[in-house]
Amino acid sequence: MMAKPNLHTVAAHAGVSIATVSKVVNGVRYGISEATLEKVLASVRELGYRPNRSGRGLRTLRRSIIGMAIVDPSPTFLADPFTTNLVAGLSNYLSEQGFGLLLHGIKPRQVEASFLVRESVVDGLCLLLSGSAQFRLQNTRLFSALSHPMVVFQDRAADGIPDTCFVNQDDTGGARELAERALTRKPRTALIVIPDIFWPAIELRLEAFWQTLKAAGVATKIVRCDESDPVAIARAIGDSIERSGMPDVILGANDKIAIVALHLLKERGVQVPEEVAVTGFNAFASNAYAGLDLTTARSPAYEMGELGGKLLLERLESGAFESRERTLPVQLIPGATA
Amino acid sequence: MMAKPNLHTVAAHAGVSIATVSKVVNGVRYGISEATLEKVLASVRELGYRPNRSGRGLRTLRRSIIGMAIVDPSPTFLADPFTTNLVAGLSNYLSEQGFGLLLHGIKPRQVEASFLVRESVVDGLCLLLSGSAQFRLQNTRLFSALSHPMVVFQDRAADGIPDTCFVNQDDTGGARELAERALTRKPRTALIVIPDIFWPAIELRLEAFWQTLKAAGVATKIVRCDESDPVAIARAIGDSIERSGMPDVILGANDKIAIVALHLLKERGVQVPEEVAVTGFNAFASNAYAGLDLTTARSPAYEMGELGGKLLLERLESGAFESRERTLPVQLIPGATA
DNA sequence: CTGAAAGCGCTTACAG
DNA sequence: CTGAAAGCGCTTACAG
Structure with a gap:
């Protein structure tokens, strides 16, 4: 196997200087004659020359x-x-x-x-x-x-x-819109379900949910859960229902939580959205496969x-x-x- | 703002040569006195020196x-x-x-x-x-x-x-195991559902499904679909059922397909697995959120x-x-x- | 134990 | 239009 070609190899092959090869390779087209351009391009192709980014990076102090x-x-x-x-x-x-x-x-x-x-x-x-x-x-x-x-x-x-x-992303605006949509169902009570790990987006959504519902006079509870475990999510929601009764609307901090809520309600024979409305957050394409038509917000990720x-x-x-x-x-x- | 420190800056600051700094930075510990080591390390820390990978890469012809x-x-x-x-x-x-x-x-x-x-x-x-x-x-x-x-x-x-x-990954082995598991339900007919795009893994799974079922004397049909669209998947499966009747088992080439099949059967009031058994492939954690207990195979991705x-x-x-x-x-x- | 020097592959300002 | 030369930051074989 031949050694990797470099600027010198190509220059020697084309019978020009390395400065010229460098210009051609970098697309500098002024101050290069047509004949030289052709010659160099042919050598580059024939030798399979690929510029080494370390060399360029060292010279230009840019690494791309x-x-x-x-x-x-x-x-x-x-x-x-x-x-x-x-x-x-x-x-x-x-x-x-x-x-x-x-x-x-x-x-x-x-x-x-x-x-x-x-x-x-x-x-x-x-x-x-x-x-x-x-x-x-x-x-x-x-x-x-x-x-x-x-x-x-x-x-x-x-x-x-x-x-x-x-x-x-405008988590506040998205959460407000979702809460407002939920409000059209005239809920008296609401449950907000959020993950127990810290995330700025979650804090913003929580705040917007809370303020919007509060302004409308809805009695709102908040429950935290380990969102990495569907069983934990279901347990958290179930416990809250046990303690405080069935809310009129469940606002999940994300789609995972909302989907678990949906399944839990279905199991209990609760009609969605007639009895309880449910919303998610950060819609991604995969929901469609689960045959869900969740009300949610699409993230511009x-x-x-x-x-x-x-x-x-x-x-x-x-x-x-x-x-x-x-x-x-x-x-x-x-x-x-x- | 000061210019980025380099080997020379550090060497000057520590009162040694760049060769010595290079050795220290690269963890070469033999042939360096304790005093020099300390001095250089202090300078590196004080100046916030970070080796430039382009320089090293150029010298060693390795980029890591x-x-x-x-x-x-x-x-x-x-x-x-x-x-x-x-x-x-x-x-x-x-x-x-x-x-x-x-x-x-x-x-x-x-x-x-x-x-x-x-x-x-x-x-x-x-x-x-x-x-x-x-x-x-x-x-x-x-x-x-x-x-x-x-x-x-x-x-x-x-x-x-x-x-x-x-x-x-052993797609063949996994598919064979899944097919064998489906065979324990003594099916007479089977439907294999695969994506219409080419993928070596899919071909292997199809082949293993097919051979295993054939060896057991199961009448097997294959249907292709656009797996990127759940509606298309459902339509492909629905059409096949229309044409050839309800199979005893549906083998999906992946979980997405199996999940759509599951929902389609549920909608039609078909009992799974009593009337129709369903399998997927490439289990990932997200299935759990959908409350599904799909029989599938876990990918070692x-x-x-x-x-x-x-x-x-x-x-x-x-x-x-x-x-x-x-x-x-x-x-x-x-x-x-x- | 320490450092001077060569050279990795490249770009660019400059001279011709 | 073309090329010689300097130098980007680094490693390493070698001399001292």
Whole structure:
């Protein structure tokens, strides 16, 4: 097997200098004669030359790589459809622009040891954090100290984090719309079911649910559960019903919770939405397979990923983010359950 | 803002040579005095020095980056739980070893234009391809021409693809077990429902279903459908029932299909598994939320990702793959539907 | 135990 | 229109 061709190999083969080959390969077309262009292109093809990004990166101090750090305790950090769609949108946008996406799931305790933190590998950083507000802020600061331009997804814009844009979905607006839809059924009592782990999006949804229902004079209870376990979700809802009676409406903080609620109600022979209305949040395509027509809100996760990539590359180009924060609308999906 | 510190900055600060700093940073501990070590470490900390991977990569001709190319027509190429789990396993393994994962979804027509193909960015390549056998082989050859060590997931080992290991799950074994389980219900007729897109795994499952049922003398029909659309799946199954009557067992090529079948049967008031047994394939956690107790098989996707990463790094170390092909077992998940 | 020096592959400002 | 040369940040074989 021959050694990998480099600029020198190609230059020798084409009978020109490496500077000329470099220009041709980089699409610099002025100051290159037609004949030279042809010659070089032919050599590139014949030798199967591929520019080495380390060389270019060293010279230009640009690597054309964006890091995506997902801090999550679960090994299957990609399992959540929100994350999946976000990463897909980001990855596709970056690919189109010739940038690579370095995907890095990090356990909460291992952030400092991560090579993304310890070494200089990327031109910019995207962050998706879980955990308490304090823990997230602490990690945001840690990454911020690396002085890369950053896009932080689904978190509140914080002070003292320079060169960063916060990209969010409008959880508040979406939750308000869902609560308002539920209100058309004239409920007197409501149950809000949220996960017991901290998540800024969940806090916003809870707040919007709560305020909207309160303003309408609905007696509202809140119950927390381990959303990673359907049995735990069902138990939490069941316990609440036992204690406080059957609510007129159940607002799930996400679709997983709503789906479990739906099954629990069906088992008990409760009519949805006539007796109890149910709503979810963050609709993704998979619901359709379960034959559910859940009233929910569609997350713009994919578009958020695309936007984050766009903002980061524009920032790399221009030297500064245009805005500190961007929020994408959440779309109400009217279904048959509320 | 100060410029990024490099080896020279640190060396000057610590009053040593860059060679010494390099050794310290890389954990070379022999031939370094305790005093020097301390001094350098302090300077590294104080200046916030992070080694630049482009520099190291250029020098060592190693980049510590593995590429994962997923050739898929859909923009949400990550949506499938198999893919998600595979990528998570791969990513986690590589991270632990200090390697980065460059994730790259590629549309079938754009493979040749991809920067993963046109430029030299990675030390090794993982491939997950969709499309016909011919198309997959063509792309495998294309990537193979890049002369990176490769791990190809979910595809038949092909000739003329050097320096490559094929990592598969045992679709044949899993499908046989599922079919055998269905046979305990003594069916006379069976319906196999598969997607209309080409996928090596689907072909293997179909073949194993077919052979197992045939050997038992079961009259078996096959129907294809657009698995991306639950309505299309339901229509395909409904049409088949119309034409050929209700089968005693429905074998879905995957869980999505089985779940739609389950809902269709429930709507028609058919008892599962008493009247019709149903099986799926590639169980992932999300089924539990739908309150389904589907008889299916669990995919070792996460473990396949880990194994792929492990094989690739071992290959980088040793210079050659130990084996040409690896197959991971699929686990039968006995449920209530068959 | 320590450092000077070569060189990995590339881009770019400059001279011709 | 073309090329010689400097230098990006790093590692390593070698000399001292």
